[in-house]
Amino acid sequence: MLTFAHISDLHIDLGDRATARAGRLVGRLALMPDLGAVLVTGDIADHGTAEEYTVARDLLARLEVPVLVLPGNHDVREQFGPGLLGRESSGAEINQLVTIGGTDFLLCDSVIPGQSAGLLSESTLTWLKTALSERDPARPALVAFHHPPAMLHVPFLDRIRQTGEERLAELLGPHPEVAALICGHAHTAAVTTFAGRLLVVGPGCVSTTLAPVEAAGLLDLEVNPGYALHILGDDARLVTHFRTL
Ligand SMILES: [Fe+2]
Numbered sequence: 001m002l003t004f005a006h007i008s009d010l011h012i013d014l015g016d017r018a019t020a021r022a023g024r025l026v027g028r029l030a031l032m033p034d035l036g037a038v039l040v041t042g043d044i045a046d047h048g049t050a051e052e053y054t055v056a057r058d059l060l061a062r063l064e065v066p067v068l069v070l071p072g073n074h075d076v077r078e079q080f081g082p083g084l085l086g087r088e089s090s091g092a093e094i095n096q097l098v099t100i101g102g103t104d105f106l107l108c109d110s111v112i113p114g115q116s117a118g119l120l121s122e123s124t125l126t127w128l129k130t131a132l133s134e135r136d137p138a139r140p141a142l143v144a145f146h147h148p149p150a151m152l153h154v155p156f157l158d159r160i161r162q163t164g165e166e167r168l169a170e171l172l173g174p175h176p177e178v179a180a181l182i183c184g185h186a187h188t189a190a191v192t193t194f195a196g197r198l199l200v201v202g203p204g205c206v207s208t209t210l211a212p213v214e215a216a217g218l219l220d221l222e223v224n225p226g227y228a229l230h231i232l233g234d235d236a237r238l239v240t241h242f243r244t245l
């Protein structure tokens with residue numbers, strides 16, 4: 001069994017607000033010594049500058065468990081690599097396979113540089129297909145990226161979701177060991193299905209998107225930041241608990 005936390009969309013800028021909210025989340029997670037990992041599903045920096053990544057790195061360094069990071073549309077690959085991964089980045093997609101407690105996390109880069117919407121590029125899909133086929137299918141796997149590949153029925157979000165998702169669905173077909181898909185970007189804790197498996201959207205740290213029935217097209221800045229606690233059982237079923245601070 002693996003329990004890991006999931007936070008998203010910190011949007012660290014050089015102001016106090018975003019950093020304070022992210023600090024509250026990280027401070028809460030730092031009190032959980034038995035966490036297996038913390039996954040951060042993108043938009044970690046707001047403008048993708050080196051200075052913002054320094055703030056984010058110092059903040060995430062308070063966690064004593066492995067921290068898995070992937071880029072969102074507000075991140076900048078060339079700064080994300082040196083800032084958060086300790087390595088240079090050429091500007092190509094940042095795709096990573098990280099194994100934690102016997103579970104493979106396939107972290108995909110869904111960013112189209114300069115755009116809010118997302119897409120898994122051909123080279124990312126090739127990477128994912130190869131990574132899935134070369135790993136031991138007896139181990140559970142989780143696929144994560146920034147942009148949800150499904151409609152969430154919030155129109156302004158649905159316009160900037162991940163498109164081309166039929167290619168991902170086809171790729172996942174022969175891999176039932178992929179227990180779930182995990183993403184961010186939407187700034188709202190949400191759950192749906194994709195390609196016959198669970199798709200979990202993490203709550204936003206910096207703000208919360210309201211559903212049309214609440215107030216169409218608005219980001220609520222007052223809702224407290226939240227996190228998800230994912231528990232992957234020995235039966236490879238993912239259970240998610242959502243928390244708001
Ligand atoms: Fe975001």
Ligand SMILES: [Fe+2]
Pocket residue numbers: 043072073074146184185186
């Ligand atoms: Fe985003």
